[in-house]
Amino acid sequence: QVQLAESGGGLVQAGGSLTLSCAASGSVVSITSMGWYRQAPGKQRELVATLTFENTIHYADFVKGRFTISRGGARREVLLHMNSLKPEDTAVYYCNAHKYESDYWGKGTLVTVSS
Numbered sequence: 001q002v003q004l005a006e007s008g009g010g011l012v013q014a015g016g017s018l019t020l021s022c023a024a025s026g027s028v029v030s031i032t033s034m035g036w037y038r039q040a041p042g043k044q045r046e047l048v049a050t051l052t053f054e055n056t057i058h059y060a061d062f063v064k065g066r067f068t069i070s071r072g073g074a075r076r077e078v079l080l081h082m083n084s085l086k087p088e089d090t091a092v093y094y095c096n097a098h099k100y101e102s103d104y105w106g107k108g109t110l111v112t113v114s115s
Contacts, residue, residue, distance in 0.1 A: 002026045002104040004095045009109030016113070017083045022095030022106060024076035033098045034078040036069065038091035039108075045094065051078055085113045 008020040024031060035050030035058075049059045049069040057069055068081040076097070082089070090113050095106035 002028060002031065002097050002099060004097055004104055004106035006093070006095045006106040006109040009093060009111045011112045011114065012085055014085060014087055014113055014115050016085050017081070018085065018111060019082065020080040020093055020095075020109060020111075021072060022078050022080075023072070023074055024097050024104075027099075028076040028097075031076055031097050031099045034076065035096050035098075036078075036080045036093055037096055038089075038093045038111075040088075040091040043091075048093070049080060050096075082111070085111075087113045087115045089113050 002024055003026045004022055004024055006022045012018050033050055033052040036048040037045050038048050039045040047060050051057050051069045066084045070079050072079050092108040092110050094108045097104045
């Protein structure tokens, strides 16, 4: 089993920045990728950014140039640096880890961007 702990959400004004952090614990050895998804009220969960541990990175078009995903200092930790935030970025952000054929999810952290 893999447990994911997110942190870093909060309230920020439009144009501001936040950094989200996700640390994996438990059976982390065979995790092949980690990433971030988000779900806004009344909408489906959508991919934001993913990073494989071979350093392949994928971004959703709507965050390119504004968000950066990177590895943290711990063995299985990923960060999401969010700049130039917009009100439409308001959502619950979920950390994801992929291992073999399974996906693991954190509980989510709320990001609210005020206009």
